[in-house]
Amino acid sequence: MAKNNKKSLHWVRLDNAAKIYPAARRxxxxxxxxxxxxxxxxxxxxxxxxxxNVTVKRFxxxxxxxxxxxxxxxxxxxxxxxxxxEEYSYPLVHMSKKEMKKCALRxxxxxxxxxxxxxxxxxxxxxxxxxxxxxxxxxxEQKYHVVIPLGNGIVDRTASPxxxxxxDSFPKYAGAVPVSRKDTNAWQLYGEPLADGFLQxxxxxxxxxxTLALAHAYKVTATVFLGAVMMKALLSLQNExxxxxxxxxxxxxxxxxxxxxxxxxxxxxxxxxxxIPEIDPRLGDYTFEEICRVIVHKLGAENTAKYMxxxxxxxxxxxxNLLVRLIPLPIKNLVMKAIFNRVGERKSCxxxxxxxxxxxxxEMEPYVTRFDFVLGVPATAPYHCGLLSFGDTFYINFIRNIxxxxxxxxxFGVLKEMGLSAMVESNQREESGCIV
Amino acid sequence: MYCVNCGVxxxxxxxxxPLCGTVVYHPEIKREEQPPMYPKNKMPPKGSEAKALSGIxxxxxxxxxxxxxxxxxxxxxxxxxxxxAAGAIGVAYVIFGLPFWFKKPNPMILVPCNxxxxxxxxxxxxxxxxxxxxxxFAFPVIGGICFITCTFVTLLYYLRRGRLYVIGxxxxxxxxxxxxxxxxxxITFQIAFVGWSVYPLVILVLFGVLLLYLAANRTARQAxxxxxxx
Numbered sequence: 001m002a003k004n005n006k007k008s009l010h011w012v013r014l015d016n017a018a019k020i021y022p023a024a025r026r027x028x029x030x031x032x033x034x035x036x037x038x039x040x041x042x043x044x045x046x047x048x049x050x051x052x053n054v055t056v057k058r059f060x061x062x063x064x065x066x067x068x069x070x071x072x073x074x075x076x077x078x079x080x081x082x083x084x085x086e087e088y089s090y091p092l093v094h095m096s097k098k099e100m101k102k103c104a105l106r107x108x109x110x111x112x113x114x115x116x117x118x119x120x121x122x123x124x125x126x127x128x129x130x131x132x133x134x135x136x137x138x139x140x141e142q143k144y145h146v147v148i149p150l151g152n153g154i155v156d157r158t159a160s161p162x163x164x165x166x167x168d169s170f171p172k173y174a175g176a177v178p179v180s181r182k183d184t185n186a187w188q189l190y191g192e193p194l195a196d197g198f199l200q201x202x203x204x205x206x207x208x209x210x211t212l213a214l215a216h217a218y219k220v221t222a223t224v225f226l227g228a229v230m231m232k233a234l235l236s237l238q239n240e241x242x243x244x245x246x247x248x249x250x251x252x253x254x255x256x257x258x259x260x261x262x263x264x265x266x267x268x269x270x271x272x273x274x275x276i277p278e279i280d281p282r283l284g285d286y287t288f289e290e291i292c293r294v295i296v297h298k299l300g301a302e303n304t305a306k307y308m309x310x311x312x313x314x315x316x317x318x319x320x321n322l323l324v325r326l327i328p329l330p331i332k333n334l335v336m337k338a339i340f341n342r343v344g345e346r347k348s349c350x351x352x353x354x355x356x357x358x359x360x361x362x363e364m365e366p367y368v369t370r371f372d373f374v375l376g377v378p379a380t381a382p383y384h385c386g387l388l389s390f391g392d393t394f395y396i397n398f399i400r401n402i403x404x405x406x407x408x409x410x411x412f413g414v415l416k417e418m419g420l421s422a423m424v425e426s427n428q429r430e431e432s433g434c435i436v
Numbered sequence: 437m438y439c440v441n442c443g444v445x446x447x448x449x450x451x452x453x454p455l456c457g458t459v460v461y462h463p464e465i466k467r468e469e470q471p472p473m474y475p476k477n478k479m480p481p482k483g484s485e486a487k488a489l490s491g492i493x494x495x496x497x498x499x500x501x502x503x504x505x506x507x508x509x510x511x512x513x514x515x516x517x518x519x520x521a522a523g524a525i526g527v528a529y530v531i532f533g534l535p536f537w538f539k540k541p542n543p544m545i546l547v548p549c550n551x552x553x554x555x556x557x558x559x560x561x562x563x564x565x566x567x568x569x570x571x572x573f574a575f576p577v578i579g580g581i582c583f584i585t586c587t588f589v590t591l592l593y594y595l596r597r598g599r600l601y602v603i604g605x606x607x608x609x610x611x612x613x614x615x616x617x618x619x620x621x622x623i624t625f626q627i628a629f630v631g632w633s634v635y636p637l638v639i640l641v642l643f644g645v646l647l648l649y650l651a652a653n654r655t656a657r658q659a660x661x662x663x664x665x666x
Contacts, residue, residue: 028539087474087475087478088474088475088478088479088480089474089475089476089478090474091474093480110474110475196479198479201473247597405454405455405456408455409442409455412442412444412455422444423447424446424447424455425447425449425450425473426450426473427473427474428450428452428454
């Protein structure tokens with residue numbers, strides 16, 4: 001009976017973007033990210049487990065485990081929902097191969113907060129947010145017997161998934177002409193590693209109203225404005241670490257782009273790409289307006305369906321190559337890992353991922369107070385930054401695996417120059433080194 | 437609540453400023469009790485993957501060791517050449533197997549270990565064969581190469597810039613090492629000093645000087661890059 005059940009489990013090939021992540025894994029690193037919601041009351045673990053049991057069935061490609069085929073990895077729906085886990089002193093604890101074989105997703109409950117940690121092969125931030133929202137809706141319906149209307153990412157958890165949600169949209173929207181992958185390397189941040197694999201999260205809370213008012217004064221969006229703040233912070237940090245301008249390196253920010261906004265796709269799997277605006281400090285000082293212009297023009301040129309279809313084509317063409325397909329998985333892994341190590345994370349200083357404005361149905365608002373988006377640290381660089389806005393607050397989560405909170409200090413310094421106030425909190429340990 | 441040093445507003449669950457480390461001290465301001473962002477001092481159990489991998493590597497080295505022992509013992513009815521094989525496998529393990537025990541292998545520790553293991557092995561071979569070449573030839577040669585390699589690795593590891601200088605300097609040092617090798621060969625094995633080492637010395641020094649020139653001259657470096665990129 002159990003065997004029959006296993007055979008009927010839904011399985012899918014990894015989508016185009018997801019293929020690199022299992023190969024790029026290391027002994028102590030895998031590409032995971034976290035989305036969490038803070039509720040107005042303490043989370044009832046038992047009810048949350050029941051809600052999870054229901055939700056996993058609706059999202060067979062997200063609540064999935066990573067399996068090995070002869071030539072490729074694939075995702076298989078989990079037989080039963082994973083158990084709710086407890087929070088440790090830091091988020092995004094390394095997900096081992098063994099754990100991914102059971103379930104490549106974790107649900108963690110701590111006090112009022114429920115967090116879901118996804119291995120990036122399962123889905124991107126948009127898909128993850130849909131999963132989290134539905135999990136909370138199911139929880140609220142079971143716990144408080146409220147009725148929350150469908151729409152705005154909320155789906156019927158008892159229905160079967162629709163085929164468009166499960167599709168790999170990359171091949172569908174690949175353009176006819178690929179684009180060159182050649183790109184320059186960026187300045188890499190560095191510092192003294194934190195002991196025991198500890199990850200330090202520092203969350204800045206900014207008022208949306210104040211930030212938008214300032215962004216509009218510069219005639220840019222919040223993403224561009226905050227991206228420019230980040231680039232300015234990176235510039236001044238590099239200046240501090242290496243005052244010799246002639247030998248400074250490029251400041252580049254990887255800004256993920258949600259392709260669902262450019263193509264008519266409603267997939268719940270990975271469907272995002274990134275744009276990398278850059279400034280070269282060797283060319284002289286940059287004003288804040290200049291940095292904003294660089295980002296605006298880069299996004300304007302690349303954040304279009306036509307350009308992105310070319311980027312997609314580049315990746316999809318590699319995947320279609322018969323020789324690549326016929327190479328056995330272990331060898332393919334070695335090659336992909338070598339390519340990832342060589343180019344993967346050196347093209348930008350850090351990822352600056354904006355999930356945008358998170359909204360929930362009005363019926364849900366009294367129960368949810370906050371959302372957070374935390375990216376995992378990269379394999380070879382020490383920092384990443386994820387942000388989103390909920391209500392009137394921007395939640396900007398820096399994560400790092402080094403002791404020095406230098407980037408955060410410079411980021412706050414730029415905010416202060418702009419006249420923006422920010423509230424900050426962190427999971428710092430007593431021994432974490434801070435420079436006064 | 438604001439940090440008195442950097443001015444950032446602090447969440448009520450913070451005991452010190454996450455940006456500058458200043459301890460929160462505002463005795464006159466009442467703070468609301470708030471749980472910490474994450475539980476304090478609750479670390480995940482340490483994974484076993486690294487240990488499992490280093491275990492597998494040990495087995496991979498023990499297997500040929502056992503095969504050599506039985507092959508030697510069964511054919512000769514006593515241990516004859518097994519010591520040489522065991523030593524060689526030991527050296528190979530130190531070079532290739534030891535890094536697996538460390539989460540972040542430090543080359544400044546591992547590289548000298550490799551040379552010490554090699555020197556010990558050569559000393560054993562010297563003793564076992566009754567040779568008289570270890571102290572007068574193998575030891576100074578190994579020592580010289582160890583010194584050059586360790587300097588090279590340490591500088592590459594710590595310097596973020598000027599790597600071409602380090603590589604150029606290493607070429608010149610290796611050239612000098614060639615002279616020493618020929619000199620030691622001649623006094624240990626009574627081979628005439630014919631000066632063959634001058635050829636590699638000249639080539640290595642020329643190449644080293646070229647690299648130093650490129651390191652110092654940006655225009656020349658860019659010209660070379662333009663012609664040799666791939």
